[in-house]
Amino acid sequence: MNAPLCDHFRSRFDEYHDGLLAAAVAESVKSHLTACDRCREEYGLLVSCIGVIRGLDAPPVPPRALRRIVDTLSGPDGGATLPDRLDPGLETP
Amino acid sequence: MSVGTARIGVPGLHPSAETLEGLVAQHGNRVYQLAFRLTRSTADAEDVLQDVFLKLYRSWLQVSTCENIDGWLTRVVTNACIDLLRSRKSRGATAERSSLARLSAPAVSPGRALEEREFDEKLQAALEELPPREMAALILFDHEGLKAKEVGRILNLTEGAVRRYVFEARRKVKELLTPYLRGDQP
Numbered sequence: 001m002n003a004p005l006c007d008h009f010r011s012r013f014d015e016y017h018d019g020l021l022a023a024a025v026a027e028s029v030k031s032h033l034t035a036c037d038r039c040r041e042e043y044g045l046l047v048s049c050i051g052v053i054r055g056l057d058a059p060p061v062p063p064r065a066l067r068r069i070v071d072t073l074s075g076p077d078g079g080a081t082l083p084d085r086l087d088p089g090l091e092t093p
Numbered sequence: 094m095s096v097g098t099a100r101i102g103v104p105g106l107h108p109s110a111e112t113l114e115g116l117v118a119q120h121g122n123r124v125y126q127l128a129f130r131l132t133r134s135t136a137d138a139e140d141v142l143q144d145v146f147l148k149l150y151r152s153w154l155q156v157s158t159c160e161n162i163d164g165w166l167t168r169v170v171t172n173a174c175i176d177l178l179r180s181r182k183s184r185g186a187t188a189e190r191s192s193l194a195r196l197s198a199p200a201v202s203p204g205r206a207l208e209e210r211e212f213d214e215k216l217q218a219a220l221e222e223l224p225p226r227e228m229a230a231l232i233l234f235d236h237e238g239l240k241a242k243e244v245g246r247i248l249n250l251t252e253g254a255v256r257r258y259v260f261e262a263r264r265k266v267k268e269l270l271t272p273y274l275r276g277d278q279p
Contacts (some may be wrong), residue, residue: 014260048274049267053235061125065139066117069146074110
């Protein structure tokens with residue numbers, strides 16, 4: 001392990017993962033990962049972390065929540081009775 | 094959530110009941126789940142869902158001619174959640190506990206269940222500590238699979254800034270999760 005060299009490669013791990021590096025640079029990162037156990041472990045942790053984010057689950061929307069929106073907005077007053085809960089920051093894009 | 098193209102060419106002051114019902118059926122679950130991932134709270138996700146469709150209803154003249162309803166919704170949901178998270182942070186509040194779930198196989202033993210619960214709590218804490226826009230960039234890029242350019246449009250950031258936000262968020266989350274990812278948690 002060569003600390004400065006490892007630091008250099010570790011600073012490129014995100015770009016390497018996302019496929020943003022030029023081919024030659026990506027190849028040098030790949031070679032280093034083959035040779036350095038510590039960096040391989042570190043890169044593995046990054047990949048695992050991204051895997052955790054990708055795997056974030058969410059419950060399905062409760063059907064009653066959808067029904068309430070439709071019933072309220074398509075009612076006779078067209079949603080006029082809904083409280084204006086929009087925050088000032090919720091501007092039209 | 095992909096930013097696809099789905100023009101709804103029905104101009105008018107408000108959508109018809111039929112159009113509204115179709116939009117809610119088509120996009121409601123996606124809106125709710127994105128809001129949940131960003132806020133980690135079922136109650137907040139329901140509030141955002143209602144706000145977003147109210148916004149859509151009131152902005153129908155503009156939305157009905159929009160080339161990209163998915164993109165419009167993603168942007169409105171994300172910004173609503175960022176506002177909500179900022180407000181939550183300023184009040185020192187946190188999301189309801191045990192509301193975050195990962196896609197994982199059911200636990201096979203009590204010990205394993207405990208480990209998974211600890212991991213989920215640590216993950217929730219890690220996400221809660223991120224600044225709202227950084228967290229949104231992470232979720233939109235790494236979970237929703239949007240391109241940096243698309244995330245930039247939603248968050249009003251350059252592509253480079255989006256990548257910096259994502260890399261920084263990954264670094265922070267990784268730091269907190271490392272003992273668990275290595276399997277040597279206390």
